[in-house]
Amino acid sequence: MRxxxxxxxxxxxxxxxxxxxxxxxxxxxxxAVEDGVAAWSAQQRAHGVSVTYESLTVDGFPFAVRAVxxxxxxDGGGIAWRGASxxxxxxxxxxxxxxxxxxxxxxxxxxxxxxxxxxxxAPQGGTGELFVSPAGLPVEVRLRFAGLTxxxxxxxxxxxxxxxxxxxxxxxxxxxxxxxxxxxxxVTVDAVRPPALNGHPLGPVIxxxxxxxxxxxxxxxxxxxxxxxxxxxGGTVELDRLALDWGPLKVAANGTLALDxxxxxxxxxTAEVRGARxxxxxxxxxxxxxxLRMAGLILGMLSRPAADTGESVLAAPxxxxxxxxxxGPLKVAxxxxxxx
Numbered sequence: 001m002r003x004x005x006x007x008x009x010x011x012x013x014x015x016x017x018x019x020x021x022x023x024x025x026x027x028x029x030x031x032a033v034e035d036g037v038a039a040w041s042a043q044q045r046a047h048g049v050s051v052t053y054e055s056l057t058v059d060g061f062p063f064a065v066r067a068v069x070x071x072x073x074x075d076g077g078g079i080a081w082r083g084a085s086x087x088x089x090x091x092x093x094x095x096x097x098x099x100x101x102x103x104x105x106x107x108x109x110x111x112x113x114x115x116x117x118x119x120x121x122a123p124q125g126g127t128g129e130l131f132v133s134p135a136g137l138p139v140e141v142r143l144r145f146a147g148l149t150x151x152x153x154x155x156x157x158x159x160x161x162x163x164x165x166x167x168x169x170x171x172x173x174x175x176x177x178x179x180x181x182x183x184x185x186x187v188t189v190d191a192v193r194p195p196a197l198n199g200h201p202l203g204p205v206i207x208x209x210x211x212x213x214x215x216x217x218x219x220x221x222x223x224x225x226x227x228x229x230x231x232x233x234g235g236t237v238e239l240d241r242l243a244l245d246w247g248p249l250k251v252a253a254n255g256t257l258a259l260d261x262x263x264x265x266x267x268x269x270t271a272e273v274r275g276a277r278x279x280x281x282x283x284x285x286x287x288x289x290x291x292l293r294m295a296g297l298i299l300g301m302l303s304r305p306a307a308d309t310g311e312s313v314l315a316a317p318x319x320x321x322x323x324x325x326x327x328g329p330l331k332v333a334x335x336x337x338x339x340x
Contacts, residue, residue, distance in 0.1 A: 030058040049076030077222040080109040100128040133172040140169040162191025178217035178234035202247040231259040248278035267320040
């Protein structure tokens with residue numbers, strides 16, 4: 001056999017061997033994905049969370065590993081989600097990033113401990129990414145949806161939501177102390193149009209609502225025993241930023257939330273309000289002149305010029321204690337009881 005033919009034959013053998021090894025590796029990964037989903041589902045069921053799906057298939061050979069769950073659902077802890085399909089896909093050269101696709105209609109139902117359940121529907125599905133650690137543990141998930149609706153049970157009309165973005169992140173190793181972050185989350189909601197705001201002086205659309213929080217300590221399950229133990233150990237929720245943009249009104253707040261002995265919320269926060277004078281001008285005629293003058297007087301006493309723009313900013317402490325919300329020393333609202 002000529003040297004050139006020998007070299008070509010050797011390369012062909014190497015290619016065939018590499019293809020065989022890669023194929024075996026791909027099928028090993030596919031089986032590991034199936035086994036991993038089954039093990040995770042069983043683990044969640046052991047914690048009281050129901051995880052179901054009609055079928056699970058793994059394909060995408062040779063350039064990707066794609067898992068498709070049909071009719072998936074998760075139900076537990078006051079949160080229930082169900083969807084038409086969930087697709088997760090990764091490529092061999094970047095296995096720590098998993099692209100998520102949620103085609104079809106998806107429903108999320110939230111029950112907040114005695115309140116009226118809220119159902120959010122995403123008729124256009126959504127997209128996202130899941131990031132895993134070198135050990136294969138999930139450390140961050142990002143989800144994006146558009147064109148949603150939200151309605152409480154019994155509501156005649158639903159609110160429309162232009163877009164929703166959610167990010168959840170956890171460290172690869174559980175926190176060792178209550179001063180360490182066990183879970184962080186951010187939620188951005190754009191173009192919210194509740195039916196109750198039709199004809200409102202500030203406008204029918206809330207432009208944006210945003211929240212960024214960190215759960216300090218090992219995140220508890222939403223059960224009284226776990227919540228009480230987490231609270232006694234010093235667990236808190238750090239509200240890094242809460243913001244609301246609604247017409248001329250701009251509100252921003254930050255602070256710390258915790259649970260009292262009865263597992264009811266308590267908080268110490270600071271809020272800044274911009275556009276308050278514009279709001280007063282906007283609602284002129286909807287409240288009495290005496291109330292309007294009093295509000296203007298209080299605004300003048302509590303406001304200061306902003307360092308960046310010089311506009312008037314109202315800064316005030318917000319607290320929640322004894323199931324009531326206070327702005328400074330003034331009690332402004334009752335806080336509903338949460339039934340865990």
